[in-house]
Amino acid sequence: MLKLNDLRVSYGGIEAVKGISLEVPEKSIVTLIGANGAGKSTILRTIVGLVKAKSGTVSFLDEDITGQPSDQIVAKGITLVPEGRRVFPNLSVYENLKIGAYLRKDDFTEDINWIYDLFPRLKERSWQMAGTLSGGEQQMLAVGRALMSKPKLMMMDEPSLGLAPLVVQGIFEIIQEINKQGVTILLIEQNANLALKAADYGYVLETGNIALTGTGAELLANEQVKAAYLGKARSKA
The missing domain is CATH 3.40.50.300 (P-loop containing nucleotide triphosphate hydrolases)
Known part of the structure; x- marks a missing residue:
């Protein structure tokens, strides 16, 4: 349904997204996880036309929508x-x-x-x-x-941020x-454990690059992901 091809986005002289390529299949749940500043929100804002891409393409249902106005994209x-x-x-x-x-x-x-x-x-x-x-x-x-x-x-950009754990569980349901x-x-979520359990597929971003990809189950089992992202959910009461 959605394809990003070598997407690059810069703020001033700083490249926030460094040649990202990814796919979101129809009727799937895909999650992007990564530390603050990894470029996750910038990707979503670029897809929906709120931020202009420096280069690369955003395709939706086989149509190039790169740079189109937000209302047209909606x-x-x-x-x-x-x-x-x-x-x-x-x-x-x-x-x-x-x-x-x-x-x-x-x-x-x-x-x-x-x-x-x-x-x-x-x-x-x-x-x-x-x-x-x-x-x-x-x-x-x-x-x-x-x-x-x-x-x-x-x-969805951080739907669980600042919410109590019981409320977060309800939102994910x-x-x-x-x-x-x-x-x-297409989901960005600081609670990587919940996000990966819900997702069919996931991408791990680090400083504007894709570091790891896999199914939700594969990334949940990945030792690198466990060490960096799991067990650190920061939902608040």
């Missing part, structure tokens, strides 16, 4: 759940969900109901201001808002349920 079926959730705090839950459908011209009532089925807590708080929700509820809302664009590929319903997932 319209093609790619959406991003950003790090830090970034809900609109002074709008209600329902209004935030409607914003996720801003490019759509059809009736999205069924999709609102689907989001409420996935996240019953959002239905209970439909007219509550998003800024008054808990961190976990805001993450649910950020995911729901992204789903309102009817994505074929949903990218929802991610897997969304995937079962046909949405392809």
Whole structure:
């Protein structure tokens, strides 16, 4: 579904992504793991058109989308759940969900109901201001808002960051349920253990390069990955 070929991205004179090539098969869950500053978020932001590539290509469903405007990329079926959730705090839950459908011209009532089925807590708080929700509820809302664009590929940047372990487990169950319903997932996650357990395939990034690749199970069993990334989940209460 998604292919990056020799993608390079620079900030000023610093090359943040150094010739990355990777693939995300349709209906799979693929995860990128690595330390802070490895280039993971930059990759997602480049795919969705928020950052310009220095060179290389981004292809989606066999179409070169490199450098296209973000709204066109969203319209093609790619959406991003950003790090830090970034809900609109002074709008209600329902209004935030409607914003996720801003490019759509059809009736999205069924999709609102689907989001409420996935996240019953959002239905209970439909007219509550998003800024008054808990961190976990805001993450649910950020995911729901992204789903309102009817994505074929949903990218998620650190969905567990700052959340209690029990909430994180629930978020990952929802991610897997969304995937079962046909949405392809590209995931950045600081909890490498959970990410690799959920993922069909993974890439380990180090300072803008791919250091290791493999299935989720292979990377979980890899001694190098164990030493560097596993057992260090930093979810907070």
